[in-house]
Amino acid sequence: EADIYQTPRYLVIGTGKKITLECSQTMGHDKMYWYQQDPGMELHLIHYSYGVNSTEKGDLSSESTVSRIRTEHFPLTLESARPSHTSQYLCASSESGAGSTDTQYFGPGTRLTVL
Amino acid sequence: AQTVTQSQPEMSVQEAETVTLSCTYDTSESDYYLFWYKQPPSRQMILVIRQEAYKQQNATENRFSVNFQKAAKSFSLKISDSQLGDAAMYFCALSFYNQGGKLIFGQGTELSVKP
Numbered sequence: 650e651a652d653i654y655q656t657p658r659y660l661v662i663g664t665g666k667k668i669t670l671e672c673s674q675t676m677g678h679d680k681m682y683w684y685q686q687d688p689g690m691e692l693h694l695i696h697y698s699y700g701v702n703s704t705e706k707g708d709l710s711s712e713s714t715v716s717r718i719r720t721e722h723f724p725l726t727l728e729s730a731r732p733s734h735t736s737q738y739l740c741a742s743s744e745s746g747a748g749s750t751d752t753q754y755f756g757p758g759t760r761l762t763v764l
Numbered sequence: 765a766q767t768v769t770q771s772q773p774e775m776s777v778q779e780a781e782t783v784t785l786s787c788t789y790d791t792s793e794s795d796y797y798l799f800w801y802k803q804p805p806s807r808q809m810i811l812v813i814r815q816e817a818y819k820q821q822n823a824t825e826n827r828f829s830v831n832f833q834k835a836a837k838s839f840s841l842k843i844s845d846s847q848l849g850d851a852a853m854y855f856c857a858l859s860f861y862n863q864g865g866k867l868i869f870g871q872g873t874e875l876s877v878k879p
Contacts, residue, residue: 751865755809
């Protein structure tokens, strides 16, 4: 399995709380991604980064924010969690540069439940 | 619009038999990658197989092979000698050269393997 980690794996939290989902990778990949996935459904890109200090919004609008201060770390933050944020969040990374094949390596995911 | 469509929400196969999962896509680009990813229940998403659009030869990885029909925009996955461990959600995905490696996912096909 790939060297990409997410914590926590499961989180149950009340409405209005601020949460940060952690993602880190040890492969030195420049590109990192956050996806949102409802159970049994397709993945939707919500944020991506091409390197340190680079962040972009994905195709699915999200109230979350991300930061990329270090290559290996790409945390996602929700300032005020709501029940509509209940979902699984998957982090991924891929290499860049010549010879890159766009293959993404995924973390185990964080399953978030907002009550 | 660039889309990926998996028309089979669920498939079932007998252990040791062969099964084919369908995927079609729509794009006007000529340079792209196609992927099949596997997501076992409660486990990490992993790459099954990758195909570069410029290659006419179909990719193979052990028991997994693809039938890539570029003109028809079709990319099916064949699993031979199915094993119980093949049971998972399978996602077809598309990315484009020089577009940052972002993946567009299909809706997924849930494969069950009967002993």
